[in-house]
Amino acid sequence: MIRDFFKTLVENHKSLAGLMILAALVLMAVFAPLITPYPPKADRTEESALIEENRTDPETLSVDTPSEDIEKSVYTVTTTQKWEKTIEYFPLRARPSREHPLGTNHAGNDLLSQLIMGSRISIFVGLATGLFVIVVSLTLALLAGYLGGVVDDIINFFTNVFLVIPGLPLMIVIGTYIPMRGILPIIVILAFTSWPYPTRLLRSQVLTLKNRDFVVASRVMGERTSFIIFREILPNMISIVMSQFFFVSLSAILSEATLEFIGVGNITVVSWGTILYWAQANGAILRGAWWWFLPPGLLIALTGTAFVLINFGIDEISNPRLRKR
Amino acid sequence: MKHFARKLAMLLFTLLVSMTINFFLPRLIPGDPAQALIGRMEGVEPEKLESIRAAFGLDTQDPLIVQYGKYLLNTMRGDFGISLSRFPMPVSSVIAVAFPWTIGLMGLCTIFGFVIGTTLGIWAAWRRQHKLASFTVGFFTFIRSFPYFWLGLCLIYVFAFKLRVFPLGGAYSIDEVRGSSSWWLSVLKYGALPAFTITLSSIGEWLLMMRNNMINVLAEDYITLAMAKGLPMRRIKYMYAARNAVLPSVTGFAMQFGFIVGGGLITEMVFAYPGMGYMLYQAVNAKDYPLMQAIFLIIAASVLVANFIADIVIMFLDPRVRDGSK
Numbered sequence: 001m002i003r004d005f006f007k008t009l010v011e012n013h014k015s016l017a018g019l020m021i022l023a024a025l026v027l028m029a030v031f032a033p034l035i036t037p038y039p040p041k042a043d044r045t046e047e048s049a050l051i052e053e054n055r056t057d058p059e060t061l062s063v064d065t066p067s068e069d070i071e072k073s074v075y076t077v078t079t080t081q082k083w084e085k086t087i088e089y090f091p092l093r094a095r096p097s098r099e100h101p102l103g104t105n106h107a108g109n110d111l112l113s114q115l116i117m118g119s120r121i122s123i124f125v126g127l128a129t130g131l132f133v134i135v136v137s138l139t140l141a142l143l144a145g146y147l148g149g150v151v152d153d154i155i156n157f158f159t160n161v162f163l164v165i166p167g168l169p170l171m172i173v174i175g176t177y178i179p180m181r182g183i184l185p186i187i188v189i190l191a192f193t194s195w196p197y198p199t200r201l202l203r204s205q206v207l208t209l210k211n212r213d214f215v216v217a218s219r220v221m222g223e224r225t226s227f228i229i230f231r232e233i234l235p236n237m238i239s240i241v242m243s244q245f246f247f248v249s250l251s252a253i254l255s256e257a258t259l260e261f262i263g264v265g266n267i268t269v270v271s272w273g274t275i276l277y278w279a280q281a282n283g284a285i286l287r288g289a290w291w292w293f294l295p296p297g298l299l300i301a302l303t304g305t306a307f308v309l310i311n312f313g314i315d316e317i318s319n320p321r322l323r324k325r
Numbered sequence: 326m327k328h329f330a331r332k333l334a335m336l337l338f339t340l341l342v343s344m345t346i347n348f349f350l351p352r353l354i355p356g357d358p359a360q361a362l363i364g365r366m367e368g369v370e371p372e373k374l375e376s377i378r379a380a381f382g383l384d385t386q387d388p389l390i391v392q393y394g395k396y397l398l399n400t401m402r403g404d405f406g407i408s409l410s411r412f413p414m415p416v417s418s419v420i421a422v423a424f425p426w427t428i429g430l431m432g433l434c435t436i437f438g439f440v441i442g443t444t445l446g447i448w449a450a451w452r453r454q455h456k457l458a459s460f461t462v463g464f465f466t467f468i469r470s471f472p473y474f475w476l477g478l479c480l481i482y483v484f485a486f487k488l489r490v491f492p493l494g495g496a497y498s499i500d501e502v503r504g505s506s507s508w509w510l511s512v513l514k515y516g517a518l519p520a521f522t523i524t525l526s527s528i529g530e531w532l533l534m535m536r537n538n539m540i541n542v543l544a545e546d547y548i549t550l551a552m553a554k555g556l557p558m559r560r561i562k563y564m565y566a567a568r569n570a571v572l573p574s575v576t577g578f579a580m581q582f583g584f585i586v587g588g589g590l591i592t593e594m595v596f597a598y599p600g601m602g603y604m605l606y607q608a609v610n611a612k613d614y615p616l617m618q619a620i621f622l623i624i625a626a627s628v629l630v631a632n633f634i635a636d637i638v639i640m641f642l643d644p645r646v647r648d649g650s651k
Binding site for chain 2: 160161162164165166167168169170172173174176177250254257258261262263264276280285286288290293294296297300301303304305307308312315319321322
């Protein structure tokens, strides 16, 4: 059943194009460390570590030296260290050149390398959120559709409540309270705000299928509930589940970039959203640095278009009326 | 009437859920939330610490349920506490300045987007084989997958930085006398680019929804019958097909509107447009928690009320809902 679905997906021109773009992007993300010409973050950590070492040193000396001298000595030590380090750096905010096809950013990091490396987090967060949300939504939908009664009422009620609470402002508010370490918090926040819509759609699909003749027939025949759910209902939901998966992944990628852009996400990681954050924080537009803010957005849009194309294909497969006459 | 009462109850309950989220969010942080928040800020004066505690209702020894009750009462009276970044201004007066800008911008853009998108959707479904129609659908699908803020950045770069046709940001010219006719003109000029961003991004949503509904309706038997009867095409297109296809678009308003408002807020941030979105941006960066939470609540309430209005409109448009049968 699943193999059949992918076969039809590949036969449809739109979804094939989408799958190919997505495959290319995923390959880029997987092999990012091999493709990037330079490390995406050049030695910034080493530099700060050096400064901190020097800060702690004078403390031990401070027993009998006057305080002014300490400050002076700290100052000279840190500056010389920093100076030695920056020589090895790339030029800051450089225009595109042969060495750096997309220039460098405010910290002297190669933007092309950041862009390639950034695809890892952006695409991973998107797909992981999509998977997480679909598992949760499908479970809720099956519970609601199959148990019915009070369980259905409760799930349906809360789905409708959370459906209309605007997601982005909620994400921003939650995001500012939760400490952003790593990327797990952002996946949880994205999932928390995007479960209602797929849950509602999947629930109504379960309810429709539950009353179809073939399901009713196997229930009369006394088949086990697990058999009916996994062998009869789920296979018929593949297209709607997949299209919701890509829909959630798309909005997760967009939302993640948005959260990072306004500084709510973890700005220390390298992703498409954080590149845009630093571009905006350094006034890339007013410097005319299109090579800084244009490529990340284009890649986000390309990923989004891949998902939308796949969904167009799925729509046409499941709804023959949408096919070209 | 029963339908109306149910929708109203739903609206009130959803508002209560939003307020409850708002109440418990700061309390979910382990330990003293005020202290935890202070840890994330630098150089906080004691009076600000007190106002944070007061804003969250942490300055009392009341049990949680009493705090919750007081919080609900204060919120309903419009008392959101004191803003930290604009100390000692009350949050409500900070919001009162920003709110009209957002309502004006978002209201106009939503109407433009809906009308243009739906009209294009009708046309794209009617002339489905036409090359231009499939190009339009493809174009807006591509635009739709852009992040709103990035589209805004690109428009600023082209129209404000390179061509210098429009200002870089803000909502009005500071050189004009507020309220004069030239001031109003400057409002239009400053608002054009943000409005264009939001409208352009949201057209795709309405277009695709309308196109798919319309294609489904066009395959119905009564359309075939109407054509067989030899009714004028215009009549079939608008009175038979579009009229029935637009209903799910109005129903889908619920989902879409919240989404577009979210995008609109981000657009305001990019354009430094002094509405709720830009205010939220400033509140987030200044860690002004009371202001931030109040903005979330006001936005949520506005979206919920707009949805409620959409539900009422459907009641008048759709006899099935109006008569209470499903």
